[in-house]
Amino acid sequence: MSTGIRKLYYSIREVSEMTGLKPHVLRYWEGEFDQLRPKKNRAGNRAYTEPDIAVVRRIQSLVYDEKYTLEGARQVLAAGDDASARAALADVPHDQLRDLRAFLADVLRGL
Numbered sequence: 086m087s088t089g090i091r092k093l094y095y096s097i098r099e100v101s102e103m104t105g106l107k108p109h110v111l112r113y114w115e116g117e118f119d120q121l122r123p124k125k126n127r128a129g130n131r132a133y134t135e136p137d138i139a140v141v142r143r144i145q146s147l148v149y150d151e152k153y154t155l156e157g158a159r160q161v162l163a164a165g166d167d168a169s170a171r172a173a174l175a176d177v178p179h180d181q182l183r184d185l186r187a188f189l190a191d192v193l194r195g196l
Contacts (some may be wrong), residue, residue, distance in 0.1 A: 091181065094132035104141055114144055117155055122164050126131075 097108045097194075104111075111131075115121050120140050123131040133141075147158035 091135065092133060093185075095138065097123075097131045097133070100133045100138055100141060102173065106141070106145060106146055114141070118159060118162060133185060147187065 095103070097111055100106075100111060101108045102152065111114070115123070121137065121144070123133040123137045126132055143162065147153040147161055153161065159164055
């Protein structure tokens, strides 16, 4: 049994490859949707988390599959903001959260 560990952060290029969206579209959506705010590292590179990617996929579905305008997609996301956040966290397996917590505790002990 393999215990593949997911990455904590993904680059804009990796998210682009996962979703089939161009990086400029992802950057544009950051300015259009308050729910999409990937962290930036010291070099200014975007660092997307799993919940960020879930938001990208939701926007992508609303715009491309369900044919919402950006304004309409913005309204749908705003209306379901709490539910979307809970759903994104529900996708993370508990053992991964436990492993992450143990890792962070080890890091803090090392400081």
